[in-house]
Amino acid sequence: MGEATGIEIKNLYKIFGPNGKEMVQKVKDGMSKAELNEKFNHVLGLNDINISMPGGKIEVVMGLSGSGKSTLIRHINRLIDPTDGEVLYGSEDVCKMTQKELREFRRHKTAMVFQKFALLPHRTVMKNTVYGLEIQGVPMKEAENRAARWIARVGLEGFEDHYPNQLSGGMQQRVGLARALTNDADILLMDEAFSALDPLIRMDMQTVLLDLQEELHKTIVFITHDLDEALRLGDKIAILRDGAVIQQGTGQEIVLRPADQYIADFVKEVNRGRVILVDTVMDKTRTVKEGGLTISSGIMLEEAAKTFAETGLGEASVVNGDGRPVGVLNVQDTISAMVTPATL
Amino acid sequence: MDWIEFPSLSRGNLLTIKKTIDGSFKEFTRAYGDLIDKFFDPLQDFLVLLERLLITSPWPLVLAFFAGIVFLMSRKVSITVGTVIALALIGVFGLWEDTMRTIAMVTVCTLLAIVLGIPIGIFMARSDRVQRLVNPVLDLMQTMPSFVYLIPVVMIFGIGKVPGLIAVVIYAIPPMIRLTNLGIRLVDQDVLEAADAFGSSGSQKLMNVQLPLALPTIMAGINQCIMMSLSMVVVASMIGVKGLGQEVLNAINNQYLTAGVLSGLAIVSIAIIFDRATQAYGKRLQKHSEVVHG
Numbered sequence: 001m002g003e004a005t006g007i008e009i010k011n012l013y014k015i016f017g018p019n020g021k022e023m024v025q026k027v028k029d030g031m032s033k034a035e036l037n038e039k040f041n042h043v044l045g046l047n048d049i050n051i052s053m054p055g056g057k058i059e060v061v062m063g064l065s066g067s068g069k070s071t072l073i074r075h076i077n078r079l080i081d082p083t084d085g086e087v088l089y090g091s092e093d094v095c096k097m098t099q100k101e102l103r104e105f106r107r108h109k110t111a112m113v114f115q116k117f118a119l120l121p122h123r124t125v126m127k128n129t130v131y132g133l134e135i136q137g138v139p140m141k142e143a144e145n146r147a148a149r150w151i152a153r154v155g156l157e158g159f160e161d162h163y164p165n166q167l168s169g170g171m172q173q174r175v176g177l178a179r180a181l182t183n184d185a186d187i188l189l190m191d192e193a194f195s196a197l198d199p200l201i202r203m204d205m206q207t208v209l210l211d212l213q214e215e216l217h218k219t220i221v222f223i224t225h226d227l228d229e230a231l232r233l234g235d236k237i238a239i240l241r242d243g244a245v246i247q248q249g250t251g252q253e254i255v256l257r258p259a260d261q262y263i264a265d266f267v268k269e270v271n272r273g274r275v276i277l278v279d280t281v282m283d284k285t286r287t288v289k290e291g292g293l294t295i296s297s298g299i300m301l302e303e304a305a306k307t308f309a310e311t312g313l314g315e316a317s318v319v320n321g322d323g324r325p326v327g328v329l330n331v332q333d334t335i336s337a338m339v340t341p342a343t344l
Numbered sequence: 345m346d347w348i349e350f351p352s353l354s355r356g357n358l359l360t361i362k363k364t365i366d367g368s369f370k371e372f373t374r375a376y377g378d379l380i381d382k383f384f385d386p387l388q389d390f391l392v393l394l395e396r397l398l399i400t401s402p403w404p405l406v407l408a409f410f411a412g413i414v415f416l417m418s419r420k421v422s423i424t425v426g427t428v429i430a431l432a433l434i435g436v437f438g439l440w441e442d443t444m445r446t447i448a449m450v451t452v453c454t455l456l457a458i459v460l461g462i463p464i465g466i467f468m469a470r471s472d473r474v475q476r477l478v479n480p481v482l483d484l485m486q487t488m489p490s491f492v493y494l495i496p497v498v499m500i501f502g503i504g505k506v507p508g509l510i511a512v513v514i515y516a517i518p519p520m521i522r523l524t525n526l527g528i529r530l531v532d533q534d535v536l537e538a539a540d541a542f543g544s545s546g547s548q549k550l551m552n553v554q555l556p557l558a559l560p561t562i563m564a565g566i567n568q569c570i571m572m573s574l575s576m577v578v579v580a581s582m583i584g585v586k587g588l589g590q591e592v593l594n595a596i597n598n599q600y601l602t603a604g605v606l607s608g609l610a611i612v613s614i615a616i617i618f619d620r621a622t623q624a625y626g627k628r629l630q631k632h633s634e635v636v637h638g
Contacts, residue, residue, distance in 0.1 A: 079541060103543045103545060106542060112538070114534060114538055118537065120538075120552070120556075121535075121632060122556045131539075
């Protein structure tokens with residue numbers, strides 16, 4: 001499989017109401033969500049969204065309920081029609097596709113996992129998993145062979161003939177994931193896929209997803225309201241509030257440089273050790289010669305701290321992929337960066 | 345105090361209106377009655393064939409056939425045994441032939457109601473406008489006294505099986521249509537969205553998601569439809585539908601208490617058999633929703 005294609009969202013607006021199109025200009029001229037609602041009785045869903053989602057990476061869209069994140073993900077496969085703007089997949093604009101093109105796009109290029117699983121209750125695990133292939137017209141035997149592989153991959157071997165409501169929530173979402181993966185689509189859309197699961201199962205599913213992504217390199221769009229989940233999964237994170245993107249960047253960028261007080265409040269309680277890279281804290285002005293403790297560049301502070309604790313040493317050389325030293329990290333800086341708000 | 349009188353049409357005017365409508369309908373009947381009659385011929389042939397098959401076949405065979413069908417649908421010995429006993433008693437009291445006629449009639453009516461009702465229900469579920477149009481018609485069909493719509497039916501078809509069939513179907517089809525519509529509309533939006541997200545076409549969504557999930561409700565509609573057909577065949581006996589209904593009618597006219605009660609009980613037994621069998625079948629279709637993760 002070649003490199004997955006990214007998604008480019010440009011100037012996307014969604015205004016709910018009978019005359020959404022006419023309201024776009026008012027919003028562009030600076031009318032607020034509250035004003036639009038009060039004066040014209042239209043609801044501003046998405047306000048000038050511009051996100052570039054890199055191919056083969058996990059893009060997390062984070063926001064609290066009502067922020068528009070679920071609306072946003074539904075624009076990528078156009079379950080919701082935009083009021084204005086573009087959603088580009090390669091050179092194609094999803095918003096301009098005809099119904100037939102859109103159906104083909106959904107069948108072959110996208111697959112979706114839902115918060116409430118949305119499995120077909122009258123079908124077994126196997127019959128749920130082949131659903132995407134079935135409607136593409138793939139012969140049943142081949143479809144079941146391909147599905148069986150993914151059912152096994154998500155750890156549901158032996159449950160093929162069970163019905164969804166015989167399974168626990170976590171297992172049901174594994175079916176949802178297997179169903180999406182069996183489609184073998186470039187884009188994986190995950191709408192609060194793990195939000196309905198209890199914390200331990202959620203961690204478990206996150207691990208499953210990260211493991212899968214390591215070999216599949218799909219373009220994943222992951223919606224969540226949980227910052228820890230966003231930081232753990234996201235190669236890139238976009239934070240949404242009242243239908244507008246208020247900050248986007250890597251997890252580290254968001255934790256270290258919150259764009260406003262809202263995000264600052266959000267990231268206050270985050271475990272920094274799991275977000276900040278050693279590269280950020282290390283002393284780049286000097287390097288130490290051969291010998292002594294080395295840790296690799298690109299790992300998180302928590303891991304570095306663990307190494308310090310195990311060895312009892314106070315200083316380590318940070319080396320890059322080729323083994324070349326790029327800086328020095330000492331235990332003092334590591335700990336202080338983990339417990340106090342540091343800056344870049 | 346003239347104004348206190350209700351400004352009704354004068355007798356003469358009213359008479360003219362009635363005469364004109366009746367006259368033109370009669371003309372219509374004379375001109376097209378035969379044609380419409382012909383159109384329903386296949387249905388009548390089918391009904392006659394089924395009736396003859398049930399009556400002329402040896403009774404043990406028919407009894408075994410019914411027991412077999414009931415068992416296949418319900419998978420319950422109790423219901424099957426009950427069916428055999430009820431049918432045997434009906435035979436003992438000399439109502440076998442009438443009962444077979446009634447069963448044939450109800451079967452054809454129900455099949456017709458299903459064949460017509462489900463597609464109409466699907467159209468209703470797909471469009472709010474169709475629902476707005478069809479709903480008042482269904483209200484009319486359900487509340488209009490059946491004797492009233494028997495009049496034009498008899499004018500076109502005369503007395504016999506087909507007018508009876510039409511009268512029964514008109515009476516029994518509304519729950520079929522309503523429950524199909526309701527069943528489809530109640531399908532979980534999340535599941536429909538998932539079907540859309542995977543690129544289902546309209547018909548794929550209907551066959552894979554909407555109809556299977558609406559099936560329990562549709563089964564309830566079929567059950568209701570059978571029950572209403574059974575109650576209507578008694579009324580339809582007034583326009584020449586033979587069977588248990590005619591026995592009842594006879595008993596009323598001649599004040600035969602025992603004959604009336606026996607025929608009535610025979611109708612009740614068939615109703616119970618049909619009801620239990622279809623309900624048990626409907627329940628079996630939902631077996632996926634019974635086994636719950638513990």
